[in-house]
Amino acid sequence: MDQVLLYDTTLRDGTQAEDISFLVTDKVRIAQRLDELGVHYIEGGWPGSNPKDISFFEEIKKVTLKQAKIAAFGSTRRAKTTPEKDNNIQTLIAADPDVVTIFGKTWDFHVHEALRITLEENLELINDSLVYLKKHIPEVIYDAEHFFDGYKANPDYALKTLKAAEDAGVDCIVLCDTNGGTLPHEFPEIMAAVRETVSTPLGIHAHNDSECAVANSLMAVACGAVHVQGTLNGFGERCGNANLCSVIPALKLKMAKETVSDEQLQSLRLVSRHVYELANLIPNKHQPYVGNSAFAHKGGVHVSAIQRHPETYEHIRPERVGNTTRVLVSDLSGRANILAKAEQFDINLDSKDPVTLEILEDIKEMENKGYQFEGAEASFELLMRRALGTLRHYFSVIGFRVIDTKQKEGDKPLSEATVKVKVGGRIEHTAAEGDGPVNALDNALRKALEHFYPQLKEMRLFDYKVRVLPSGQGTASITRVLIESGDDDSRWGTVGVSDNIIDASYHALIDALQYKLVRDTK
Incomplete structure (x- = not known):
């Protein structure tokens, strides 16, 4: 050679x-x-x-x-x-x-x-x-x-x-x-x-x-x-x-x-992402070989084929460069996508299980409303677990309030959030400030929950994206929020949709916290 x-x-x-x-x-x-x-x-x-x-x-x-x-x-x-x-x-x-x-x-x-x-x-x-x-x-x-x-x-x-x-x-x-x-x-x-x-x-x-x-x-x-x-x-x-x-x-x-060497080649994706991190840049998901989307499949026909023979739609085995096959779930998905994702998440689903079709219909209906699961696989896993009745009830939010105040022209607005959560039989009522309303809400939720779940202190919010969906309603348009969270071991994406940006952010934040707790108790 x-x-x-x-x-x-x-x-x-x-x-x-x-x-x-x-x-x-x-x-x-x-x-x-x-x-x-x-x-x-x-x-x-x-x-x-x-x-x-x-x-x-x-x-x-x-x-x-x-x-x-x-x-x-x-x-x-x-x-x-x-x-x-x-x-x-x-x-x-x-x-x-x-x-x-x-x-x-x-x-x-x-x-x-x-x-x-x-x-x-x-x-x-x-x-x-x-x-x-x-x-x-x-x-x-x-x-x-x-x-x-x-x-x-x-x-x-x-x-x-x-x-x-x-x-x-x-x-x-x-x-x-x-x-x-x-x-x-x-x-x-x-x-x-x-x-x-x-x-x-x-x-x-x-x-x-x-x-x-x-x-x-x-x-x-x-x-x-x-x-x-x-x-x-x-x-x-x-x-x-x-x-x-x-x-x-x-x-x-x-x-x-x-x-x-073969072993060194398997570290390629990790080295790529390490350099992105030190450069303080978001990794290019569409980058060949090492990007998140390099071996991602969305169309149902593709997914069905790669389940039988990966070579049908993958030019190399992704593991050779430290990457993995990903199955995306969207309104284009077929039953094969749902089953492939279930297998990835260690969820036992059968192709003839009525729940599979129910999940598929839910996805199509939710994406019609503006949801997007390609970048929010954590929200999708939670959706499947809810449909199967296997999602543990860690906490519930009784209510929240977010206040933005600006004392005078030229001052930076002050954001404060108050939340009331219930864990088991206990109710925790707390408040926190933040750099903007979403950050304040995030801080308040963590402050209320960390007493019960200390592992949430390890979790960080890495990226926050807002997309105003084209509905012709101007400032009353539907808003989609995608949040990327993570800890020292991995990252995950969650999504929320609403005509209120705070509400959309709230749903994405709740899913992010829920997923952290699910991961740590698997």
């Missing part, structure tokens, strides 16, 4: 994405997860560009990694100076990484307009920068910036820049589609020309501006590349970089390339 080396640049290229910024401690934690995943190279940053990246290289030395090499990123020397006097080159060496990766200009347009030097001078600074680094760093990688655009504009010169890198004894030459505009069908001809010019191992660094970064990376490997650069979840500037969460399983499972 041919090996392909994985080079992750989430900590450098990934942080150039809009809305993404990692602390040094975050970067160290991500590096540890990447190492556990089996990534071969972890690019920690550009030590010559900011103090944070310098700190990372200091901190990562205190961590014992299993296999990954830490790479520092930079550029070739500046024109009209020498590597010995170039601050960027010296900072790279001072960072003391396992590997140094530098980029150089391949496109004659950039040489003339960005560097404002001659084409021959550019070849010299590529070569002598790499020669100098090879004397101080055991492994040096060269990123040929804008290679594909440069090749299309001036193929002879683009190839000369690669030859200058090879003559310096560089360990790998990475062909960069920096603007992300190259299409997969262009690779075979261009890479054949590259292979005729240099014999150094080749890599690929693809951006996603044409939605082809993953396809281009795989095509490059098919054309002989043995090194792939990318980021977790496709993070990166503009439209992002090649998504390693798609590249890795495609290489291993579909192209039979040696990358990570």
Whole structure:
């Protein structure tokens, strides 16, 4: 099995994405997860560009990694100076990484307009920068910036820049589609020309501006590349970089390339979500391989088929990347969906059980009113348990009141909720304040119930979404509230619908609390 080396640049290229910024401690934690995943190279940053990246290289030395090499990123020397006097080159060496990766200009347009030097001078600074680094760093990688655009504009010169890198004894030459505009069908001809010019191992660094970064990376490997650069979840500037969460399983499972072990591949979804958490971003549910919807089935015909043979509608077994098959329940559902969900929740249902048809009819009626269960599987499980009469009665809410007051213009409104709940024979009457009426209601419910059920203290509200359903009634329209809650072990979604946003939120909150108690007593 041919090996392909994985080079992750989430900590450098990934942080150039809009809305993404990692602390040094975050970067160290991500590096540890990447190492556990089996990534071969972890690019920690550009030590010559900011103090944070310098700190990372200091901190990562205190961590014992299993296999990954830490790479520092930079550029070739500046024109009209020498590597010995170039601050960027010296900072790279001072960072003391396992590997140094530098980029150089391949496109004659950039040489003339960005560097404002001659084409021959550019070849010299590529070569002598790499020669100098090879004397101080055991492994040096060269990123040929804008290679594909440069090749299309001036193929002879683009190839000369690669030859200058090879003559310096560089360990790998990475062909960069920096603007992300190259299409997969262009690779075979261009890479054949590259292979005729240099014999150094080749890599690929693809951006996603044409939605082809993953396809281009795989095509490059098919054309002989043995090194792939990318980021977790496709993070990166503009439209992002090649998504390693798609590249890795495609290489291993579909192209039979040696990358990570089977066990490491099973951690892919967890690593993906860990990085989303540290970036403070909501995971993309539709992301291939690792997203919540990657193996989710809604149509009744599909569900019936996958119950017999998963391969009918799944391109791989989801467990191989740490994911699971999910059956969605909606007004499109058939009996197979209900039975599949019952099995998932360890609920004993029979296809001929009248309760199955009753649940199906209830779902269709509720979705007609505005309910949505695809993102609220906890509410759906509670619905099934109520229909079967197996849902334990943990508590009942006798009533609640929410008050918003604003003392004067410019002041922040104050929210207070009062609730009265009954648990067993006891009634608890309490109040709480919050950041808005829903938060106040949530706090009051917890305050009343935590005395009876201390485990509710572990529960947190992660996401709150409000959707005004199109009914043509303006502010009197129906409102759907979706809430994502969770604890240290898992997350779950609940839903509430009403023409009153507080009432809709109340129903979603009650289901969230009920589900936590159900989970802990299963």
